[in-house]
Amino acid sequence: MNAMPKFNRRTFLVSSVAAGLSLGFHIPFSDEAHAQDATPEVNAWVVIKPDDTVVIRIARSEMGQGTRTGLAQLVAEELQCDWSKVTTEYPTPGQNVARNRVWQNFSTGGSRGIRESNEYVRKGGAAARMMLIQAAANDWNVPVAECRAENSVITHQPSGRSTTYGKVAEAASKLEAPKDVPLKAAKDWTIAGKPLKRLDTVAKTNGTQVYGLDIKLPGMLVASIKESPLLNGKVKSFDASKAEGRPGVRKVVQVGDNAVAVIGDTFYQTKTALADMPIEWDGGENVKVSSDTIAAMLKEGLGAEQAFVGNKAGDAKAALASATKRVEAVYSYPFQAHATMEPMNATALYTPERCEVWCPTQNGEAALAVCAEAAGLPVAKCDVYKQDLGGGFGRRGMSDYVRQAVTVAKQMPGTPIKLIWSREDDMTHDFYHPISQCKLSAGFDTAGNLTALHMRISSQSIMAYVFPQNLQNGMDPAVFQGLTPNSPEGHFGYSIPNLLIDHAMRNTAVRPGFWRGVNTNQNAIYVECFMDELAHATGQDPLAFRQKLLADHPKHLAVLNAVAERAGWGKPAPAGIYRGLAQFMGYGSYVAAVAEVSVNNGQLKVHRIVAATNSGHAVNPAQIERQVAGSFVYGLSAALYGECTVKDGRMQQENFDTYEVMRMDEMPKVETIVMPSNDFWGGVGEPTISVAAPAVLNAIFAATGKRIREIPLKNHDLKTA
Amino acid sequence: MIKLTVNGKTHEVDVDPDTPLLWVIREWVGLTGTKYGCGIAQCGACTVHIDGVATRSCSIPVSAVANNQITTIEGLAQSGTPHPVQKAWVALDVPQCGYCQSGMIMAVAALLKENPKPTDADIDAAITNICRCGTYQQVREAIHAAASA
Numbered sequence: 001m002n003a004m005p006k007f008n009r010r011t012f013l014v015s016s017v018a019a020g021l022s023l024g025f026h027i028p029f030s031d032e033a034h035a036q037d038a039t040p041e042v043n044a045w046v047v048i049k050p051d052d053t054v055v056i057r058i059a060r061s062e063m064g065q066g067t068r069t070g071l072a073q074l075v076a077e078e079l080q081c082d083w084s085k086v087t088t089e090y091p092t093p094g095q096n097v098a099r100n101r102v103w104q105n106f107s108t109g110g111s112r113g114i115r116e117s118n119e120y121v122r123k124g125g126a127a128a129r130m131m132l133i134q135a136a137a138n139d140w141n142v143p144v145a146e147c148r149a150e151n152s153v154i155t156h157q158p159s160g161r162s163t164t165y166g167k168v169a170e171a172a173s174k175l176e177a178p179k180d181v182p183l184k185a186a187k188d189w190t191i192a193g194k195p196l197k198r199l200d201t202v203a204k205t206n207g208t209q210v211y212g213l214d215i216k217l218p219g220m221l222v223a224s225i226k227e228s229p230l231l232n233g234k235v236k237s238f239d240a241s242k243a244e245g246r247p248g249v250r251k252v253v254q255v256g257d258n259a260v261a262v263i264g265d266t267f268y269q270t271k272t273a274l275a276d277m278p279i280e281w282d283g284g285e286n287v288k289v290s291s292d293t294i295a296a297m298l299k300e301g302l303g304a305e306q307a308f309v310g311n312k313a314g315d316a317k318a319a320l321a322s323a324t325k326r327v328e329a330v331y332s333y334p335f336q337a338h339a340t341m342e343p344m345n346a347t348a349l350y351t352p353e354r355c356e357v358w359c360p361t362q363n364g365e366a367a368l369a370v371c372a373e374a375a376g377l378p379v380a381k382c383d384v385y386k387q388d389l390g391g392g393f394g395r396r397g398m399s400d401y402v403r404q405a406v407t408v409a410k411q412m413p414g415t416p417i418k419l420i421w422s423r424e425d426d427m428t429h430d431f432y433h434p435i436s437q438c439k440l441s442a443g444f445d446t447a448g449n450l451t452a453l454h455m456r457i458s459s460q461s462i463m464a465y466v467f468p469q470n471l472q473n474g475m476d477p478a479v480f481q482g483l484t485p486n487s488p489e490g491h492f493g494y495s496i497p498n499l500l501i502d503h504a505m506r507n508t509a510v511r512p513g514f515w516r517g518v519n520t521n522q523n524a525i526y527v528e529c530f531m532d533e534l535a536h537a538t539g540q541d542p543l544a545f546r547q548k549l550l551a552d553h554p555k556h557l558a559v560l561n562a563v564a565e566r567a568g569w570g571k572p573a574p575a576g577i578y579r580g581l582a583q584f585m586g587y588g589s590y591v592a593a594v595a596e597v598s599v600n601n602g603q604l605k606v607h608r609i610v611a612a613t614n615s616g617h618a619v620n621p622a623q624i625e626r627q628v629a630g631s632f633v634y635g636l637s638a639a640l641y642g643e644c645t646v647k648d649g650r651m652q653q654e655n656f657d658t659y660e661v662m663r664m665d666e667m668p669k670v671e672t673i674v675m676p677s678n679d680f681w682g683g684v685g686e687p688t689i690s691v692a693a694p695a696v697l698n699a700i701f702a703a704t705g706k707r708i709r710e711i712p713l714k715n716h717d718l719k720t721a
Numbered sequence: 722m723i724k725l726t727v728n729g730k731t732h733e734v735d736v737d738p739d740t741p742l743l744w745v746i747r748e749w750v751g752l753t754g755t756k757y758g759c760g761i762a763q764c765g766a767c768t769v770h771i772d773g774v775a776t777r778s779c780s781i782p783v784s785a786v787a788n789n790q791i792t793t794i795e796g797l798a799q800s801g802t803p804h805p806v807q808k809a810w811v812a813l814d815v816p817q818c819g820y821c822q823s824g825m826i827m828a829v830a831a832l833l834k835e836n837p838k839p840t841d842a843d844i845d846a847a848i849t850n851i852c853r854c855g856t857y858q859q860v861r862e863a864i865h866a867a868a869s870a
Contacts (some may be wrong), residue, residue, distance in 0.1 A: 051765075062818075064816075064817030064818030064819065068819070088864060124768045130856075144788070148743050195812050198814050198816075200819075201810070201811050201814055201815075201816055201819075202811055203819075204816035204819030204822050205752070205801065205807045205810045205811055205815075205816065205819075205826060206754070206757070206794060206795065206797070206798065207752065207754020207794035207795040207809060207823050208795075209753065209754075209819050210753070211756075211820060213753075213756070213757065214753035216753075217750075222748075258752065266744060266748040266749070266756075267744055267850065268737065268740045268741060268744045269737070270747075339853060340818075340820075340853060341756070341758050341764065341766055341851065341852070341853050342751070342818075342820045343757070343758075343819040344756075356833065388818070388819075389755070389818060390818050390819070390820030391818045391820060391853050391854060392818075393853070420757075422760060423758065423759045423760055423761075425787045494824065599857070607812075622814065626814070626856070626859065628857030629855060629856075629857075629859075630817060630854045630856060631738060631855065632855065633852070633854075633855025633857060634853070634855055637853075643776040655759055655760075655761055655763060656759050656761070656763035656764055656851060657761060657763055658757075661851055661853065662855075662857075663849050663850070663851060664844060664845050664848045664849065664857050664860065664861065665845035665849075665850075665855070665862070666851075667848070667857035667858060669858070670858055676806075
């Protein structure tokens with residue numbers, strides 16, 4: 001019961017051996033484990049043990065997206081090691097800081113894991129290979145150019161002598177790192193680019209995978225927390241006597257100015273004690289906030305004079321005024337919760353000398369900084385041991401629960417405390433997908449050409465809340481994801497001579513956050529459903545209408561054409577089945593989808609989705625297919641059910657009974673076309689979500705003639721008259 | 722004291738009889754493969770077998786199962802050999818984050834015992850566990866694979 005998870009023990013040891021740090025461990029380790037793990041690293045990315053086991057260090061967090069396997073493939077490709085001997089481990093954020101950020105960025109979000117770090121991790125693998133070969137050549141006293149490495153075996157070709165990586169790893173670790181490290185061309189890859197199995201599957205099928213919620217430490221207690229149910233509310237008073245003295249309850253503590261926690265032996269004891277404890281809250285002015293007041297504020301922004309401009313060509317307002325035909329529509333997108341399957345949690349151990357945290361996090365270094373701040377200790381006296389995440393989706397880029405855990409643990413020095421959020425805590429204290437409205441106005445000339453488009457977004461800014469330092473003269477550039485000109489991150493594919501896309505920032509009392517797909521989710525609905533409206537308004541085929549406008553952007557066009565062809569666009573669909581399509585660019589990747597739906601007596605069924613993605617390089621096509629299929633579950637859950645509402649300053653949805661998500665019975669057949677053009681690096685985890693909802697909404701229009709301009713669909717009657 | 726038989730082993734736990742079985746399994750017995758997801762029998766992450774029947778352990782008090790055989794994900798393999806469902810899960814690389822998969826696998830193992838060759842409609846009706854990563858397509862394939870193994 002009180003054993004440390006093996007994974008952490010190894011991570012601890014890596015820190016002591018590799019980094020040469022004096023970390024003041026609290027946990028005793030067996031000498032055997034120490035000897036086994038004491039292999040020196042070849043470099044920061046690669047450790048090779050005497051038995052030829054290859055340990056690849058992974059800086060990004062694994063949350064299901066497969067980054068562990070993909071990054072390991074990239075390192076292994078250049079290392080030219082035996083893939084069957086590859087294992088991985090996380091270095092700690094504290095080690096990264098202590099080693100001058102040798103592993104660079106730990107932050108795992110924005111579908112950046114592979115596209116941002118591919119070059120330096122491949123160089124890590126290549127440099128290690130060069131050092132291993134050099135060590136063998138030195139040993140044999142032969143020119144390095146006569147030696148080759150393959151599958152973890154180094155061969156001196158003229159003599160036929162050979163050795164393994166494990167035998168020369170220690171010698172290699174003492175060599176200087178090479179300065180010039182050439183990389184293979186993608187066409188020569190044998191490990192990267194292949195549909196390999198994930199490295200972390202077995203433990204997820206037999207109960208041995210350790211998540212943050214499963215951490216066990218000697219003498220550990222647990223804590224339940226109640227944070228203000230009123231938006232940004234504070235604790236006014238609480239009666240600890242109602243919890244104290246109950247079986248299993250050890251201590252009641254206030255956490256910051258907005259929460260109260262009960263520390264005790266087990267979760268059921270702390271949770272029920274907390275539930276029975278009277279707490280008074282001060283919600284201030286926010287108790288007047290409701291979904292209606294927020295909607296009214298956003299609606300005002302649709303017509304406001306002042307707005308930040310994200311994309312501009314020609315003179316859209318003048319062109320609209322002189323257009324022969326005008327089409328207008330207003331769309332909206334609600335707040336949504338991430339609802340990771342594993343609720344927020346963190347385990348903290350504080351002493352006046354040191355503070356350590358075990359937690360699921362998408363941002364290990366931010367968690368470390370928060371840990372140090374909450375503990376009141378220098379960063380060098382803190383560390384964070386990342387656990388694989390039971391879902392992240394952007395929620396775990398925030399470190400609020402880490403701060404809480406440390407604040408709780410600080411009130412019981414020397415005792416490790418696992419803070420466990422209930423699902424209700426999780427759903428009512430999220431950083432929500434921001435709420436948004438959009439008014440679109442289009443103008444056509446007499447020949448039926450689209451000459452003008454004005455897209456006015458009125459929405460909450462994530463950046464203004466999370467990273468205000470990243471605003472540009474007050475503007476949140478991320479609002480325009482997929483809508484900007486010439487952005488490698490995601491540019492607007494349609495060529496429209498008079499274009500204006502602008503944003504009226506209207507921030508609410510509900511805290512916003514990055515939610516898988518982020519602003520591409522609503523932007524794709526706005527653009528792609530409105531494009532569908534424009535095609536129908538002018539009697540054009542939705543595919544042909546888009547193809548004409550995308551002619552200047554061949555990569556956008558290519559994915560669109562691929563899904564149209566595979567789905568049989570233009571050919572008769574099976575009886576009762578209707579099609580809709582959408583394309584978008586986000587996270588550096590080009591994506592498109594065709595949805596096939598039926599609507600019978602108001603009952604929607606999504607039968608099939610054909611999706612295409614060009615992520616530039618495709619490091620693991622099998623895992624990309626899984627990410628695409630999974631992204632549609634996330635996107636369709638949002639389209640069908642996703643909505644968090646506010647009443648009297650409180651979030652109303654608390655659990656999966658009122659915040660429904662998609663299950664097996666609603667899962668369409670997803671066919672994914674992975675079509676890398678091999679000339680750039682794009683993301684995978686997020687981009688395809690954005691086309692899920694608009695493709696389905698457009699198919700619903702085809703089936704029913706009903707144009708749904710606000711999700712979720714559960715609020716709409718799809719029955720046709 | 723409540724007697725509890727988990728994976729064939731009897732435990733005596735000094736616990737409030739209202740404590741949900743899930744938390745007794747996780748915190749008193751010490752088996753953490755069974756997961757907490759919602760606490761209201763909505764998501765299925767906590768699914769275990771009680772006398773072979775898939776049951777959401779978050780919403781059943783421990784006192785109600787004192788005389789029953791409880792099987793958790795850790796007890797699904799028989800003498801070291803993974804259950805056919807676990808084998809299919811590995812063969813088809815089903816899990817993503819994996820957090821829901823213990824419950825998913827337990828639900829599927831119980832389904833296949835009742836209905837060795839389920840149709841897609843049978844699967845839709847029986848497997849109502851939530852997966853936020855969205856592994857449903859692989860789950861369905863793996864169920865069919867396990868059924869024909």
